[in-house]
Amino acid sequence: MGRAEERRARQRGGHRAAPKRRRSAPAGGAAPAPGGSAGPAPGRRAAGKAAKPPKGRIRRLFTWKKILGTFFGLCLLTIAAFIGLYMYVDIPVGNADAQLQSNIYKYSDGTMLARTGQxxxxxxxxxxxxxxxxxxxxxxxxxxxxxxxxxxxxxxxxxxxxxxxxxxxxxxxxxxxxxxxxxxxxxxxxxxxxxxxxxxxxxxxxxxxxxxxxxxxxxxxxxxxxxxxxxxxxxxxxxxxxxxxxxxxxxxxxxxxxxxxxxxxxxxxxxxxxxxxxxxxxxxxxxxxxxxxxxxxxxxLKFPVPKAPKAAPGMKGQTGYLVDAANAALEKQLVAQGRANSIGDAEALVKKGGWTITLNIDKKKQAQLEQAVTSQLISKLDPKKRSVDGNVQPGAVSVDPKTGKVLAMYGGADYFKHFTNNATRRDYQPASTFKPVILAAALAEGATTQDGQPITANTIYDGTSGRQVVDRGSKVGFGPPNEDDQDYGPITVQTAMNKSVNSVFAQMGVDVGMRTVMATAAELGMDTKGMDPVPAQTLGSMGASPLEMAGIYATFDNHGKKVTPAIIKSAEHKDSDLALPDPIGDQVIPQKAADTVTSVLTGVVDDGTASDSVAGNSARHGQQVAGKTGTSDNNKSAWFTGYTPGLVTSVGLFGEDSKTHAQVPLTGATGPLNPIGHTGRINGGGYPAMIWASYTFEAMGDVSKFDLNTDQGAAVQPTQTPTHSQTPSQTPSHTPTSKPPTSSAPPSKTPTQTPTQTPTQTPTQTPTQTPTQTPTGGISDNPLDPGGGRNFGQ
Missing domain, CATH: 1.10.3810.10 (Biosynthetic peptidoglycan transglycosylase-like)
Known part of the structure; x- marks a missing residue:
């Protein structure tokens, strides 16, 4: 055997095998393989290794090298993508002007109202x-x-x-x-x-x-x-x-x-x-x-107050008010539906153009409302002769209570002359038109008086002017005077609504709870954000618009189902359409509560503060009507919001200085604003009610009656003559002066005062008592009365 062969033989014989201490005995004690090899066969050794469990596989899979490599790989991909995007995207030709197109506005019947976009x-x-x-x-x-x-x-x-x-x-x-x-x-x-x-x-x-x-x-x-x-x-x-x-x-x-x-x-x-x-x-x-x-x-440097705006061309008369109101509603929906991030962005999208907006405005009713305002008010004013006549700003909104459509809107004498839309402005008090909301809250919540009697249309309250409101035996520091400081003594809620008695509703608001009252107001559609509930709000001391009040009364008319007035019928864009919410919402107060409010408000028209202008109108022809008047603190606004079964309209007059635009009374130093026989202030039962009646009885269609689910109020109970046998009380009494109370239980407290005078005449309508005293009155400086305490109510 040669040396080479001998060397190979030694190698095959295991001389280069692993040391003995690393050998494993063959399975079953078998002898070593020939040639001196003590290790297992290669296949068996591989099988043995495969059978061992993996160690640190997750650790080996997510090593820091791999993580770092993945990160840098993603960075490189991002950089490459950005470089590609940078090379691909060029600066385009400026196209802002080309994108600004006309907006088209139409009446509900499809006829043209306006085209903007210049x-x-x-x-x-x-x-x-x-x-x-x-x-x-x-x-x-x-x-x-x-x-x-x-x-x-x-x-x-x-x-x-x-x-x-x-x-x-x-x-x-x-x-x-x-x-x-x-x-x-x-x-x-x-x-x-x-x-x-x-x-x-x-x-x-x-x-x-x-x-x-x-x-x-x-x-x-x-x-x-x-x-x-x-x-x-x-x-x-x-x-x-x-x-x-x-x-x-x-x-x-x-x-x-x-x-x-x-x-x-x-x-x-x-x-x-x-x-x-x-x-x-x-x-x-x-x-x-x-x-x-x-x-x-x-x-x-001082803040530079901007000058009054100028109207855009083609927007004269009522057109500008209608277009602006439609734009505001559209912008609000664009934000609500996530198509714009803010009102500012939405405004830019609308101004950009390409919209076809159909309004719910009925062309015929719009003309009728404009005519009513002109004939009943504008034609009788003469600012050249009486400067105070130039301070009146009328606004009105008419709504279909079954659909929520805004059928007509009066924003002011002319969009060119007065930029602010009087139909949508919220800076004036709604005054006593808020009183039905207090009653609605009482009825909806089943509220009771201080001595536990249910509040109904026939519940008796003390109508003494300036009477301090009591909350569970303690005075709350608020005692509003009635109009002309008139005392009524013990009267029903129905009569208090007819005569708009402030002292009664101030006490009722506290009985119900002002948080409950304001919560009900919000459910009915009033914007109450940021308002702290206080007794002075029973006088309607917050801000509200005719559009807002029309929606609240439309909800009463619609048996308690929420009505949100909608001015837009449809809004189509060249790229997409806009889905609009249903103006008719859920039941926000019980039907019986809403119908009772309506029943009570028929008394305001037939026997109360609106009777002269509405009930006596020759065009009424037996039409059943419900409504409420209002005159705010210091006579800065006067209201009438009224309705038939098919039409709700809110009319407001606002005192605004023609030069400074500050709020001013609807009277002047030399006399009243109105020159046609009135010798005192303007109130809601005057011009607002006259405008309402002139428009409504022309626009309402067939004569109709309310379909009410209630056993209370003027619409279902006959008026009775008071006996005048009872005496007024400092605490709420429960002996009626006009109608029998629904509660059979007698009051738990007896009267503590007697009148100093007796009536000299017997009333012929739903009653009041002759004043028993003449309070000194005056404007309250109580912090609970931010409105000044003299919201006279009519």
């Missing part, structure tokens, strides 16, 4: 805008504008994430991004749009100067009042050119961009005005921080 924009060179004014926009929106790259990556990432998660969008965009959105893209909140915005902004910042971008931004932004661009905005808010704007005026225009509708001084709520001033201060303070404005000069 673009109110006049671009100006940046050189024509004062440098300080330019900087107000930078201070407001993007302090790093002059040295950033045109994008806010963190803000954009946050916006993309919120969009993906359905949270809408948040702030964070630079001026460059906002300009791209306004001019090159659109307001749609999608991931693809935001990514395009990011790429175009980066490219635009590299290719164009900062002045070019800033000029484009302030010339394409929407400022409200139909104004696009700073020149149109300067004219709309300050009636001057952009070149003449002061720094404080520029700061207000810059502040407007955050919320044009909310911050517009002419239509802003008190909260909106506070927010606008806060934003204005924010802009100027930022200018100081950027060393663009001297701190001493900044302290001397």
């Amino acid at each position: 673009l109110n924009r006049e671009s100006v060179d940046l050189a024509q805008v004062p440098k300080d004014v330019q900087r107000t926009f930078v201070a407001a929106e993007n302090k790093t504008f002059y040295h950033d790259s045109g994008v806010d990556l963190r803000g954009t990432a946050r916006g993309v994430l919120n969009t993906l998660m359905g949270r809408g969008t948040q702030g964070g965009s630079t001026i460059t991004q906002q300009y791209v959105k306004n001019y090159y893209l659109d307001q749609n909140q999608t991931v693809s749009r935001k990514l395009k915005e990011l790429v175009i902004s980066l490219k635009l910042d590299r290719q164009k100067s900062k002045d070019y971008i800033l000029a484009g931004y302030i010339n394409t932004s929407y400022y409200g009042r139909g104004a696009y661009g700073i020149q149109a905005a300067a004219q709309a808010y300050y009636h001057k050119d952009a070149k003449d704007l002061s720094v404080q005026e520029g700061a207000y225009l810059a502040a407007l961009l955050q919320a044009p509708n909310q911050y517009d001084w002419a239509i802003a709520s008190d909260t909106g005005k506070k927010l606008a001033v806060a934003r204005w201060n924010y802009v100027l303070d930022n200018m100081v921080k950027q060393h663009w404005l001297d701190a001493g000069k900044r302290q001397a």
